[in-house]
Amino acid sequence: MPGELTIKIAGEAGQGMQSVGTALGQVFRQAGLNIFATQDFMSRIRGGNNFFQISISSTPLLAPRQKCDILVALDKGSIPLHRATLTARGKLIMDQKKFGITEAAENYFDVPYYDLAEKIGGGELFINSVASGVLAGITRLKFDFVRQALKKIFNNKSQEIIDKNLAAAKAGYDFAVGNYKTEEFAVKQLPIQESLVMNGHDALALGAIRAGCKFYSAYPMSPSTSIMENLASLGRDFGIVVEQAEDEIAAINMVIGASYTGVRSMAATAGGGFALMVEGFSLAGMLETPIVIVDAQRPAPATGFPTRTEQADLEFLIHAGHGEFARAIFAPGTIEQAFYLTVKAFNLAEKYQIPVLIMTDQYLADSYRNVEKFDLGQAMVKRYRLSKEESTKITNYKRYQLTDTGVSPLAVPSWINDVVYADSDEHTEEGHITEDGEIRKQMVAKRLFKKMAGLSAEIEKPEVFNVAGAEVVMIGFGSTYGVIKEAAEALVQKRIGFIHLSQVWPFPGKAMEVLLKDVKKVVTVENNASAQLANVLRRETGIKVTRSILKYDGRPFDLDELITALQKES
Amino acid sequence: MVEAKDFLSKDPVAWCPGCGDFGIHNAVKKALVKLGKRPQDILLVSGIGQAAKLPHYVKANCFNGLHGRALPPAVAAKIANRELTVIVTTGDGDCYGEGGNHFIHNIRRNVDITVVVHDNQIYGLTKGQASPTTGQGQVTKVQVNGVILEPVQPLALAIALGAGFVARGFSGDPDHLSTLIVAGVQHRGFALIDVLQPCVSFNKVNTYDWYNKRVYKIDSDKTYDPGQRVAAFQKALEWGDKIPLGIIYQTEKETYEDKSGLNKRPPLILEEIENIDISKILAEFT
Numbered sequence: 014m015p016g017e018l019t020i021k022i023a024g025e026a027g028q029g030m031q032s033v034g035t036a037l038g039q040v041f042r043q044a045g046l047n048i049f050a051t052q053d054f055m056s057r058i059r060g061g062n063n064f065f066q067i068s069i070s071s072t073p074l075l076a077p078r079q080k081c082d083i084l085v086a087l088d089k090g091s092i093p094l095h096r097a098t099l100t101a102r103g104k105l106i107m108d109q110k111k112f113g114i115t116e117a118a119e120n121y122f123d124v125p126y127y128d129l130a131e132k133i134g135g136g137e138l139f140i141n142s143v144a145s146g147v148l149a150g151i152t153r154l155k156f157d158f159v160r161q162a163l164k165k166i167f168n169n170k171s172q173e174i175i176d177k178n179l180a181a182a183k184a185g186y187d188f189a190v191g192n193y194k195t196e197e198f199a200v201k202q203l204p205i206q207e208s209l210v211m212n213g214h215d216a217l218a219l220g221a222i223r224a225g226c227k228f229y230s231a232y233p234m235s236p237s238t239s240i241m242e243n244l245a246s247l248g249r250d251f252g253i254v255v256e257q258a259e260d261e262i263a264a265i266n267m268v269i270g271a272s273y274t275g276v277r278s279m280a281a282t283a284g285g286g287f288a289l290m291v292e293g294f295s296l297a298g299m300l301e302t303p304i305v306i307v308d309a310q311r312p313a314p315a316t317g318f319p320t321r322t323e324q325a326d327l328e329f330l331i332h333a334g335h336g337e338f339a340r341a342i343f344a345p346g347t348i349e350q351a352f353y354l355t356v357k358a359f360n361l362a363e364k365y366q367i368p369v370l371i372m373t374d375q376y377l378a379d380s381y382r383n384v385e386k387f388d389l390g391q392a393m394v395k396r397y398r399l400s401k402e403e404s405t406k407i408t409n410y411k412r413y414q415l416t417d418t419g420v421s422p423l424a425v426p427s428w429i430n431d432v433v434y435a436d437s438d439e440h441t442e443e444g445h446i447t448e449d450g451e452i453r454k455q456m457v458a459k460r461l462f463k464k465m466a467g468l469s470a471e472i473e474k475p476e477v478f479n480v481a482g483a484e485v486v487m488i489g490f491g492s493t494y495g496v497i498k499e500a501a502e503a504l505v506q507k508r509i510g511f512i513h514l515s516q517v518w519p520f521p522g523k524a525m526e527v528l529l530k531d532v533k534k535v536v537t538v539e540n541n542a543s544a545q546l547a548n549v550l551r552r553e554t555g556i557k558v559t560r561s562i563l564k565y566d567g568r569p570f571d572l573d574e575l576i577t578a579l580q581k582e583s
Numbered sequence: 584m585v586e587a588k589d590f591l592s593k594d595p596v597a598w599c600p601g602c603g604d605f606g607i608h609n610a611v612k613k614a615l616v617k618l619g620k621r622p623q624d625i626l627l628v629s630g631i632g633q634a635a636k637l638p639h640y641v642k643a644n645c646f647n648g649l650h651g652r653a654l655p656p657a658v659a660a661k662i663a664n665r666e667l668t669v670i671v672t673t674g675d676g677d678c679y680g681e682g683g684n685h686f687i688h689n690i691r692r693n694v695d696i697t698v699v700v701h702d703n704q705i706y707g708l709t710k711g712q713a714s715p716t717t718g719q720g721q722v723t724k725v726q727v728n729g730v731i732l733e734p735v736q737p738l739a740l741a742i743a744l745g746a747g748f749v750a751r752g753f754s755g756d757p758d759h760l761s762t763l764i765v766a767g768v769q770h771r772g773f774a775l776i777d778v779l780q781p782c783v784s785f786n787k788v789n790t791y792d793w794y795n796k797r798v799y800k801i802d803s804d805k806t807y808d809p810g811q812r813v814a815a816f817q818k819a820l821e822w823g824d825k826i827p828l829g830i831i832y833q834t835e836k837e838t839y840e841d842k843s844g845l846n847k848r849p850p851l852i853l854e855e856i857e858n859i860d861i862s863k864i865l866a867e868f869t
Binding site: 207209210215219224225251252258262263266268269270271276292293296394426427432435436445 | 626639642647648654656658660666851856859861
């Protein structure tokens, strides 16, 4: 896109692409630019090929680009893998001597990273810092930005490490300023805007903290683990107990136990871990215990692609659990939504005493950009348990008291003047085992119909863009928001609109019927193979889509490929 | 002061006449009276099985969850509100079979809960298949040629894993069992009480008579020191003609609540959660 610059840094796992990337993000932020960064990594700790890609622009960016203007190859193997992704004006940066390259010098910019790192007394651990200096030099930004960025990134390291990284970056910077003669990648500095830089799982963890989550249990599983790490580190000052469970079955059962006792609780996992949690998910439905579960999706079945992305758990989550009970499923499309919807998920879980799911994926989890400061007034805790004061008056408590809304008063054990029976068997209003058919029917209605009626009345509104009079309307859910929005904006003259669902259950069927009434062509855009959203849409509304643009290679959509796919529509 | 009637549940009991669960039920109620806590300050947690019905027959808070999953919600409940007295009533299938992984790791976790395992060496609720503790050679409707798997030795397993309180009771002696339950609750940390219990319907081998001929109380042996781990391990392996009852092993250990700092702060349920100020951590993202 014009007015943008995309930089890709590729190398082996362990070469520190992430550190350069983070440093660059800081540098460009200080220069007042908008950033959008993605990471692509293999399921290994050393070797292989990973890359980090960052785009910068004076206008906000929401999606990855297919091509890069600058490719920094930190190892020889990256050159054949990524060279074809350079734009027409694109420039490859590499270490000619180190990689033993013989081709003509005008095809690339030769930077002796290894020699430069060696000269400052560092060695190959420091080539990533050399690279960050080179990139700041080529883009003609002040070295001071690099200094600030590296100091921030290495603030928990020794002074010696910080100094060496700074020296390495300075060597790269001076080399680039001295040897890269053209101004083609010079970046125009802008006034810095106040914003936050984070990824989807940072935002989700912050949302959980804000929502009053006090107990978190999970078993490590990519790409969900960053939520656990965030809550363990960021949550420390908020008294959040983070307990690494022996398996996902334990995790969800612990979360339910903590919630029964009166605290807001959450677990996160990927699809495979959620498969293990499904029985517990059903238990939460039966016990009417509020819990929040995150499914950070990755390509499956089974182990699949552990470090890559997919949106193929939609139907799984809608149907997960034996038996019939109410649930809500959020599918945040942006980093901001990951924050606000997590707060909403906790409130809704407690209001209806149900399990609430949040679906993310590796792409949403790991990509980051600058976002507007959160409005905490829009992220307020709403409580629905009996307060300590109210509890003192409660005697003859019926945990599953039948009500018009299906929601019974939710007591905190030990606060009321009675006891709380919670039972996974079919139970009476008191919570004792029963085999009475009439009670069974009333309890099913309570857990399913009545609660779904309430939930359906407050579904998160789909976000709508240029739908009135559109030729084509794209529909997406979850993490494809950014790419769909940018594609619709790029194709505004072709009258392509979009609808994005950030809540997929209860399905906003009525809203979709109204929105799609006069639309000729409906196209879903999904990171899965079987067009799951299109199937749900048809089942819930009878609306049949014209076609679905599907991607299931484990990679997120990039803007260019979606635009190309949409060109075929008109 | 609490009395037996304070723990009276209105729920009708659904066990077979003569079931060993009645003895355990009596012992639990006696222990609760001795402990002197209000019903609303006690939480009984169970999974699925005949043992798992017990919480319904006592007036106290009850969490009757999934088969094999009694321990995870029990420890989480204690973590969330450490002022609750948490007692798990589970069975040999629930705790050592379906829930085996949780048994292992919750001993390591050492949250201050008491686990009473109704060990009838058979699956009662599913009508008579082998449990993890069924003796080798015992014929069932599924193990038609006799059980070929080695039985789990729960006490030895618990001692090996580092449990701080390991005891064995007998449902035929509710008074003695109630003293073990009281001691288990008073012990700080994970307390295991494996309770020998006849299943009058499905276990025709391990009957009242079979147990009565074999059990003896180690409390009467003044030379036995339950503080010695290796000796306790040896005692835990004793099975056959003579089966020891009593506290096999006990040692003071730091609990999860001690090590995590939970004991130094008010229970989690008292934390104020409205309008939590996250501006300081948001600043880390600028």
